[in-house]
Amino acid sequence: MLVNIFYHNQQNSKVSNITPSVGFFSLEMSSQQISTRILSIESEINSSALFNGKIDEQDVDKLKTVQDEIQKWNFFIDDAPAISISAIRSRARRLKRTHNLAILFIDYLQLIKIDNRGSQYNRVQEISEITQSLKALAKELNISIIALSQLSRAVEQRSDKKPILSDLRESGQLNRTPIL
Helix, strand or coil: CHHHHHHHHHHHHHHHCCCCEEEEEECCCCHHHHHHHHHHHHHCCCHHHHHHCCCCHHHHHHHHHHHHHHCCCCEEEECCCCCEHHHHHHHHHHHHHHHCEEEEEEECHHHCECCCCCCCCCHHHHHHHHHHHHHHHHHHHCCEEEECCCECCHHHHCCCCCCCHHHECCCCCHHHCCCC
């Protein structure tokens, strides 16, 4: 889902002739998987065909053209699987300093590790601390941060399946610290 949001952000940037520097922290997917999905979306070639390498000569030519276009995008993927909030802050500051970072995407919030604090906090408190830290980082760097969050199973139990803020998993304080 966040790959699609990221991709549409890039498309809007092309229309406006503004190419913001974008960071993408993926704690769930590898950079290769993200790149393949972006190639699939941009080239309109089925992603499973790309993953399996089942493409024809015409598709190869199309992919080369699309890849050349994507090379012009100003984006950086970090796919460290178990990254801490302090590492995200550090890497975001470096991207801001070296590439004038404008937008930061995080997939997804619940996989971010809290800095070594032992077991004095429960996970809801940790998520609250992480979101407060991301909000402070956005303000400090003057950037937008878009973080994906998992939903709890509570939404499946209701007749109205439309998610509400309280459905965000492990995020009791998230609606009090909006970062989106």
